[in-house]
Amino acid sequence: MTDEKRIVQQFIDLVSIDSETTEEREIANYLIKILEEYGLTVEEDNTNELTNHAAGNLIAKLPGNKNRDAILFTSHMDTVTPGKSITPIVKDGYIMTDGTTILGADDKAGIAAILETIQIIQEEKLEHGDLYFVIMTGEESGLVGSRHIDINKLPVKYGYALDSDGDVGNIVNAAPAQNKLYATIKGKSAHAGVSPEKGVSAISITAKAISKMPLGRIDEETTANIGSFEGKGPTNIVCDKVLLVAEARSISKQKLEQQTTVMVEALEKTATAMGGTMSIKIEEMYPSYQFSKDDYVVTQAMRATTSIGLTPKLVTSGGGSDANHLSGKGIPTVNLAIGYENIHTTNEKIQIEQLITIPKLMLSIIKNSN
Structure with a gap:
């Protein structure tokens, strides 16, 4: 079960680290340290040599303890501007800012959910196949991290990006x-x-x-x-x-x-x-991607959403995400809504209830995998 206090604090810690796009070195170092502390193997790739960003993509693996699907979850560590010296505020069930900067829930809510999910898996000794957690750089500067990632480093069956607005339960199954x-x-x-x-x-x-x-x-x-x-x-x-x-x-x-x-x-x-x-x-x-409700990656997400008491909703997006490149490279990947609002503005916020629901959905996907 999601530890609300823990994930909220983790999210606040993440957004308090400056990581405007191209300047991801500090957040990358933080994530490498914490993921390794959780016992995952972590590789930073060399895509920064092609993107001129301060860091490469992070590929973290949690080895499986059961013969089940190998699954990928991805989010990105960079933010838009103004994203320096963020002051998060908890108010009326939301996390927001003081109005002078963006919040960075896009996409540090996804990262916080990944870190919480890993801890729950380990604490509850849950069965799972190989799990890959990929935290991209340069999403906000044109999806450059995922454009250059080596797909051979990701031997998975399908994947989910944690990087869309809208309520948890919305599944972006098509994007241009x-x-x-x-x-x-x-x-x-x-x-x-x-x-x-x-x-x-x-x-x-x-x-x-x-x-x-x-x-x-x-x-x-x-x-x-x-x-x-x-x-x-x-x-x-x-x-x-x-x-x-x-x-x-x-x-x-x-x-x-x-x-x-x-x-x-x-x-x-x-x-x-x-x-x-x-x-x-x-x-x-x-590239674009488009999956029907009968495609396995979508079916699994819909089943997982239903199992946690939510109603799945298929959504067509007008924007791109790292799911576009991953799908284009051969890993069927859809983008999952994670509840943030007013992204790319100083009014950005996220409801705590949405934040704590993301790991529940991720765990349901993992538990329902074949």
Whole structure:
């Protein structure tokens, strides 16, 4: 049974350690020490050499004592900003901040649940197969830790990310892939007052191209957005260069490719028609995943949720998580809701009741494994 006092204190200890994305060294050292104290073997991989983060991913193994499924649970140790000198406050059944920083429940609630689950397994001498607890770096900077993790280090049947908002019992069984677009639009400079007709405005090209793009909610599986475009210069010179950053997301690979093509063609055709040029780089940020209620990884989560008295709910997400890369690399992984609210804001909070329920769900998954 979850020890409420212990998990709350563990969570407070975790969020009190600064770990803004790229700066995970201190939290990694803390986690290595505590996991080893619990008797797990811990490996820090070398993904930081590729990501330029201060630490690599942590892979902790609790060897099985029974011939059962090998399962993975994952969370991430980095936070968004402002995440330094966090002051957690317990009030009205919630843990929140003093309003000057984020809380870091995304995703230190997941880490606290992992540490509590390990202690319960050991205290109650529960039967289980091999359990892998992977704590990623760089989730908030584009899922870079999971992008580079070596899947051969994770000999598991399926896995669960502990990294979604919503009530415990929600199961994110589908999430989109994302393409990011980096475009450079070039026109021709000229004096804006004396001879504007000799110039080609890169800003005008970009604005007209964007007006031709379907953006926002495209359909139930697809979205697109312009993050920024920038063309700097004095008002007396026709701007000859714009940098644009955009994205497209879809659960469907075909729809993602189609939306990306539409956006690229709008830029290309408009630039050509107006006498400019366009170059673009497209970066595949992460793959999509989609599992049905009949897929084993989902079935197990639903059964476990029901066994602890909750009603499972399948959810399609519009965002990515480390589950995307793990599923794409061959480990069927879904993202489980862990109850945090208002993430990435200074109003972030988590209900204590949700926090203490996460280990119950994890233990139910482990106990119900084959």
